[in-house]
Amino acid sequence: MDFELNEDQKLLARTAADFVAKESPLERARKLRDDELGFDLALYRKMAELGWLSLPFAEDVGGFGGGFLEVALVLESVGRQLVPEPLLENILAGLAVAEGGSAEQKALLEPLIAGEKLLSLAYLEPNGRQRRAPYETRATKKGAGYVVSGTKTWVSHANASDAFVVSAELEGETRLFLVAKDAAGLSLETLKTIDGRRAGKLTLDAVEAELLPGSSQALLDHVLDRGAAGAVAEGVGLTQRVLEITTEYLNTREQFGVKIGSFQVLQHRAVDMFVETQLIRAASIASSVLADDPDPAARLEAISAAKVQLSVGGKYVTQQSIQLHGGIGCTDEHDIGLFFKRMHALNTLYGDEAFHLRRFSASPSFAKVG
């Protein structure tokens, strides 16, 4: 076994860490909560120039030809600084096109990788909770093409997107469709999210849509599993940063004439937070490396273990960080609350704790008893 990053990967991780530390201080994430898009398109394009959007795509479509591990290395830095630009979200929609699209449709990837065009994956539906399959959205044949009707919600950065990858049921099967933002019959309502970002509710009324010919539920699952691995990778940086901010506070704040970090009960709480961050980090490595595996059985355990660990551990770390900060931690003014809110989003997206527990416990390998 070898847990070492190669030189290119180390360089990528370092560059990402330096870039976000310089370009994306926490005040920026705080301010962008009130922005119409919720992120900075100019900075997003700078990140594209650094090649971050190209990482998991094959070279023949203009990608870097790496794996999901490379994406995870960038996302760790994104998590440290709560960078709001929708990197993972565009990568996921792009992967759906790269792996399910026709040669023509794949032409979309070049501008996506360059940051010129943005795509969103639209798969969640009202009342569908964590369902990965379409709930009520249906596609039907119309002439040579298709039309899609239904409602998709919590579609990431929808108001900035040029097109959507929409899941819908067609003749009993899950398929993915490309829908242009200005398609007739499509209406978009922009929603704010708990972590200060923007999402969209798409209402589709017989909207013309292009089928991704190679799409299926299996492909959507693979994309969403990489979403889960991405959320965990972001959570690695996020929880590590929260631990640092909290131990710094314990080393500074004085009460009863001493640093509060000298109290054993608070020390042990901080160590419990440290334990969770370490487990998240270890689980993230396995999930990022195995995320590329097209065989769902091969990646299920690692992905679900990591997402559950993120949920359990990330919740603990961010909740306790507020507790250890006391009253100031409960204000909007203090940064620690921003991390708490982002952690909730990461835990909820791409399958929450209950979803991944159930998925693992329902898998055939779980019930195999020797």
Added chain:
Amino acid sequence: MDLRFTPEEEAFREEVRAYIDEAMPPHIKAKAESGAPFTNAEMMEWHRILHKKGWAAPHFPKSVGGSELDPTRRFILAEELALAGAPQLSPFGLNMVGPLILRFGTDEQKKRFLPGIIDGTVAWCQGYSEPNAGSDLASLRTTAEDQGDHFLVNGQKTWTTYGQYADWIFCLVRTDASGKKQQGISFLLIDMKTPGITVEPMLTLGGTPAFCETFFENVKVPKENLLGPLHGGWDLAKALLGHERTLIGSIAPVLRSIQHLKRIAATKREGDATLLDDPALRDRIASLELRAKAHQMANYKALADQAAGKHPGPESSILKIVASTLQQQVDELTMEIMGPESLTWFNPDGAVPPLEAYVGSRFCYDRAVTIYGGSNEIQKNIIAKAILNLPS
């Protein structure tokens, strides 16, 4: 980055599995299957069986009779032994005093003590804790007075696990009371047959005869049995405690317990289905198993660092805390699944299904896993200072 074992390492894993299956005597296999506690004699028997293959002391150099396996193969060996439920070899000689003798001992001491430790003919126990020196080990009061050609030892040690079966004991004793309490401690190797030593076994919470109290009354210990420098025993103790933590941080026993739990759950019927078919219960098992998997990855990362000759990363410090806590949670859920059968306590064969006969003993004994090897609270004190740099 490659999270797979090499084909050679996988082949080694197969070799270990095959050897365990072939070499384990039926009476040990039966106990491994049911989870019954092994006797000391069975542990030593298994030690000698593994020694034949060179696998009792894989971490010792060949020059002293070990098989010098690399860290990854050692880990695979330990993992497979635990997954098979094999008797855990007594760690006191092999993992504790043996490595210290190898590192701090004179040539004479190495020749005298290592062969018996490695081949399992000499059993050791540990004389560290005292009634008033537990977590605060350095406040120990057993004294060793310099009498010219020997030390005269007086005092009491406790938790001397398997002391009643041991041929030798390694002890921390006070040789100087004038300075700081960590100074003035020395490390002595003492023959248990020396006049003046008495051993009083104590049952553990699990009903097994593991613990002992050991009393020393004017026990004469030859000078050549001092290991390391006079008054320098604390450094040896610290080296050993670090070692013990990685040793007992392995997750394999927890994974085996989860398998055991599932096997029991698959036999419990509720209507037409088994308990293992109950989604709510499956989720509870899954949450323990997935946490164990996250731990396993941290464990592998620590192993890969060790194999690459690097200093263990911060993740290694959490292994014991997480594994011990999980073990207790798995035991607890197993008892819950058993329901009324969990009341059983060392009854004749057949009183309850074999898989369930000794879970209660294990459940009780395992309250110790968060205590021994430095309690989890002590581990947290250390991490708070050494890794998180929190103030005193």
